[in-house]
Amino acid sequence: MQLNYFNRPYFENGAIKKISDILKNQEIKNPLICTDPGLSSIGMTDQIRNLISDEFSSTFYEETPANPTEKAVMDALELYKANCCDGVIGFGGGSSIDLAKAVALMANHDGNLLNYSVNEGGYEKITETMPMIAIPTTSGTGSEVSVGSLITMNDGRKLIFASPHLIPNAAICDPELTIGLPPVLTAGSGMDALTHCIEAILSPINDPPAEAVGIDGIEKIIKEESLIKACKDGQDKEARWNMMMASTEGAMAFSKGLGAVHSMSHALGANQELRLHHGTLNAVILPSVLRFNKDHVGNKYSRIARAMGKNESTDLANEIEKLNGDIGVPSNLGEMGVTEDMIPKLVAHAITDPSNLTTPRLPSQEEWEKLFLECI
Incomplete structure (x- = not known):
C-alpha cells in the first residue's frame, strides 16, 4: 500500500x-x-x-x-x-x-x-x-x-x-x-495516537479532511478494539496493523492542531528526573481536559462518540477512564510521581506551549492549576 x-x-x-x-x-x-x-x-x-x-x-x-x-x-x-x-x-x-x-x-x-x-x-x-x-x-x-x-x-x-x-x-x-512491544508501551503509545485524533478533531481550525482522518483513527482504536486487542495479544497482526495506521492518521489529523492535553503533557515531560512517558501522560490527562472543553466544541463530542461505537450521549471522559483501566494506564499523575508542589512550574510551562493556539478553550492560570490538581 x-x-x-x-x-x-x-x-x-x-x-x-x-x-x-x-x-x-x-x-x-x-x-x-x-x-x-x-x-x-x-x-x-x-x-x-x-x-x-x-x-x-x-x-x-x-x-x-x-x-x-x-x-x-x-x-x-x-x-x-x-x-x-x-x-x-x-x-x-x-x-x-x-x-x-x-x-x-x-x-x-x-x-x-x-x-x-x-x-x-x-x-x-x-x-x-x-x-x-x-x-x-x-x-x-x-x-x-x-x-x-x-x-x-x-x-x-x-x-x-x-x-x-x-x-x-x-x-x-x-x-x-511493533509485534512483541510490551503491553505497557503498547497502551501508552496507543493512547498517544488516540489523543492526537481527539484533540485534532476538537481544534477549532476548519479542516474537514483532517477531521475525517481523525475519526477513522478513533474507529480503529476503540470501535474495532484494536488497542485492547494489541495490549492483550502482542502477536495480533491485524490489531498491530490497525494501531500503526491509527497512529499515522493521528499525526495526519493534527495538522490542524492539538490542545491543552498536549500543553500539559509537554510541561510534565520536561521533568528529567521523572522521565514520564508522553503517551501515558496524555492518557491520564485526557479525561480532565475533555470535561473542561465539553461546552465549547459544538457537536463534536457526539461525532467522536459515534466513531467510538458508542451512543451520542456517552460521557467521553468516563469512557477514556474506563479504557485506561482496561489497558493498565495509571489512574492519576500522583501514581506517576507528580506532586502538588510541582504545579506552579508546570503551569508556567503549559501557558507558553504552542498547542494552546488551537485549543478550543484556553484555560486561565487558575484553571491550569485546577486541571493539574485534578489530574494528580
Whole structure:
C-alpha cells in the first residue's frame, strides 16, 4: 500500500525490507541511524543493520533518551559530522524520530538549536534539512508524517520544533516491527495516537479532511478494539496493523492542531528526573481536559462518540477512564510521581506551549492549576 499525504509512507507488513531501495531513492550513502538503548538490547538494531546493503556506510547513535534532549541532539550531530554522514534515519519510537529530525535540521543550519524552536519564531527560519527517513517501531506519535519534533532543552523546557521541512522525506511503516512491544508501551503509545485524533478533531481550525482522518483513527482504536486487542495479544497482526495506521492518521489529523492535553503533557515531560512517558501522560490527562472543553466544541463530542461505537450521549471522559483501566494506564499523575508542589512550574510551562493556539478553550492560570490538581 502506498499512501500519499505530506510525505511518502511505505505502509505494509515487511516494509522494512525496502530500506536499501529507499536509501537509494533519497540518495543517502552514509546514513546516521538514531535509535535507543532498548532496541539495541533486544537486537532490533542488528536487524536493520543486516538489512542495509553493504554499499552503504551506516553509523549508529544508540543513546536516544526517553524524552530526547538538546544534549543528545548535539552528541548525535557530532557523530554525524565525524563520519561524514549525508542523511539521517530515525529508528524507534517518537523519541528517536524526533531526535533524528533535529539532527537533520542542525546538520545544515547555523546557530543554536533553540533558535529554531516555535517559541523563538523558528517556523520561518527552518529551510530544507538534510534528507531524513523515519522508521517507527511503536504506534503512537505519528512523527513519521508530522511537521513537528519535541526536544527538552538544556534550560529544562520541552520545546516544539515545527516546519514542513521537518516532515521525513520517506517513512517505513511496518506494523510487524511493533509485534512483541510490551503491553505497557503498547497502551501508552496507543493512547498517544488516540489523543492526537481527539484533540485534532476538537481544534477549532476548519479542516474537514483532517477531521475525517481523525475519526477513522478513533474507529480503529476503540470501535474495532484494536488497542485492547494489541495490549492483550502482542502477536495480533491485524490489531498491530490497525494501531500503526491509527497512529499515522493521528499525526495526519493534527495538522490542524492539538490542545491543552498536549500543553500539559509537554510541561510534565520536561521533568528529567521523572522521565514520564508522553503517551501515558496524555492518557491520564485526557479525561480532565475533555470535561473542561465539553461546552465549547459544538457537536463534536457526539461525532467522536459515534466513531467510538458508542451512543451520542456517552460521557467521553468516563469512557477514556474506563479504557485506561482496561489497558493498565495509571489512574492519576500522583501514581506517576507528580506532586502538588510541582504545579506552579508546570503551569508556567503549559501557558507558553504552542498547542494552546488551537485549543478550543484556553484555560486561565487558575484553571491550569485546577486541571493539574485534578489530574494528580
